Amino acid sequence: MIAGVDEAGRGPLAGPVTVAAVILKTIPDGLNDSKKLSEKKRTALLPLIKSMSVAWSVVHVSPEEIDDMNILQATLWGMQQAVQQLEVQPIEVLVDGNQVPKMTLPCRALVGGDGLEACISAASIIAKCHRDSLMLEAHQKFPEYGFNQHKGYPTKAHMEALSKWGPCAIHRRSFAPVRAAEQQGLFV
Structure with missing residues (x-):
């Protein structure tokens, strides 16, 4: 009953930071850090992870909340919320990174944990897939930014659109x- 926690979207200029928590009952084949998997592989693993979990949750921390708290505090707060929203309370929480959120449960930070622990890898994939889906929706509303391509990260194309459109x-x-x-x- 160990929960893995990871985030997607700390570095982008747009969109939420998305945090997932998951307790696996069975480990699906092919798990890895979401950044090391293709979009096709992540998309294929997502339903397997969900079906092979005891519990999972996703929290989106909005751009306004990020601006209010700062990205680190917003991420830690999102981790805390994701664990609290699990339908089953874990006995321990493993977090990808070097800091842990404030919580009453035992919690350990593992640098590179998304490539070391299956539950963190699973959380990494859930967070990435859910965030990417939101950014595809954002692309429908704001197509001039190309969110469907860069998902809000500061690519050359995104920087050019930001400069042109604000x-x-x-x-x-x-x-x-x-x-x-x-x-x-400039405002859109």
């Missing part, structure tokens, strides 16, 4: 490139 409603205003574009007086 920030949209899902941009993180506390991030320097977004702040700079906002100061140019």
Whole structure:
């Protein structure tokens, strides 16, 4: 009954940071850090992970919450919320990274944990798939930014769109490139 916790989306300029927590009952074949898997492989693993888990949860921390708290605190808060939302309470929580959220349960941070522990790998995949899905929805609303391609990360294409169009409603205003574009007086 060990929960793995990981996030997707700390580095992007737009969209939420998404945190997942999962307790596996069976380990699906092919688990790994979501960044080391193709989109096709992650998408294929997602329903397997969910069906082979005792419990799982997903929390999206909004751009406004990120701006209010800062990205680190928003991520830690999201981790805390994701564990609290599990339908089954774990006996221990394993977190990818070097910091743990405040919680009453025993909690350990594992640097590179998403490549070491199956439950963290599973959380990594859940978080990435759910966040990518939200960014595809955002692309429908704001197609000029190309969120379907870069998912909000600061690629050359995203930086060019930000410079041309300014920030949209899902941009993180506390991030320097977004702040700079906002100061140019551009708004979508």
